[in-house]
Amino acid sequence: MTSSRSKSFDRAVRIEVLRARAAIERDVLVNRVETFSDDINPLIWLSRLTRAGRRSWLKKSVDFLAHYPFITSTLSSMLLRKSSKMARGSGVALAVLQAVLAQQARDRTPGP
Numbered sequence: 001m002t003s004s005r006s007k008s009f010d011r012a013v014r015i016e017v018l019r020a021r022a023a024i025e026r027d028v029l030v031n032r033v034e035t036f037s038d039d040i041n042p043l044i045w046l047s048r049l050t051r052a053g054r055r056s057w058l059k060k061s062v063d064f065l066a067h068y069p070f071i072t073s074t075l076s077s078m079l080l081r082k083s084s085k086m087a088r089g090s091g092v093a094l095a096v097l098q099a100v101l102a103q104q105a106r107d108r109t110p111g112p
């Protein structure tokens with residue numbers, strides 16, 4: 001008889017633990033969705049670009065476009081509608097700029 005009580009008690013405890021775990025996972029999911037929706041909000045992107053700070057607006061724009069290259073690609077394809085020398089030149093210039101920025105970032109980080 002104690003064995004059946006023990007089994008039913010263990011089952012009840014397991015169910016409560018699973019319910020608590022599910023509640024925690026739901027809370028984590030809600031927090032991550034809120035964070036993600038803030039990260040993809042275009043108004044927040046614009047506010048980050050226009051914030052006053054040590055870097056110039058142009059530098060922030062270049063950093064932004066380097067961080068999100070699909071925006072540059074989309075804008076160029078929308079504006080030019082076809083491949084041209086200007087588009088290829090812009091792509092090469094952007095690639096060179098990204099390489100220079102990456103190199104500067106590596107130079108600024110302290111070595112081991």
